[in-house]
Amino acid sequence: xxxxxxxxxxxxxxxxxxxxxxxxxxxxxxxxxxxxxxxxxxxxxxxxxxxxxxxxxxxxxxxxxxxxxxxxxxxxxxxxxxxxxxxxx
Numbered sequence: 001x002x003x004x005x006x007x008x009x010x011x012x013x014x015x016x017x018x019x020x021x022x023x024x025x026x027x028x029x030x031x032x033x034x035x036x037x038x039x040x041x042x043x044x045x046x047x048x049x050x051x052x053x054x055x056x057x058x059x060x061x062x063x064x065x066x067x068x069x070x071x072x073x074x075x076x077x078x079x080x081x082x083x084x085x086x087x088x089x
Contacts, residue, residue, distance in 0.1 A: 011050055018043050018061045036063075041071045048072050 021040050040063075047057050054072055058065040 009046070009050065011047060011052065014043050014047055015060050018063075022062055036067070036071075044068055044071050 018040060021037070021043075025034070025037065025040070044057055044061075044063070048054065054065055054068040057063070058068050
């Protein structure tokens with residue numbers, strides 16, 4: 001439940017913020033395998049919570065789809081059900 005004092009979430013501004021942070025991060029941190037800042041991960045999780053798919057976020061931010069999959073919240077209940085039904089090989 002939102003209170004009147006809660007800030008309004010603007011997904012487009014989150015995308016702009018992530019894009020700027022990614023550009024700065026890639027310019028300042030050398031190498032391919034990097035530990036991403038927690039702030040970027042938090043923004044990505046927020047976008048996932050707003051209904052954006054990992055593929056959409058990857059396309060718009062330039063962050064690897066598979067990296068985003070690692071950051072996305074995992075629904076343990078659904079994962080357990082799928083594992084018991086043989087969906088994971």
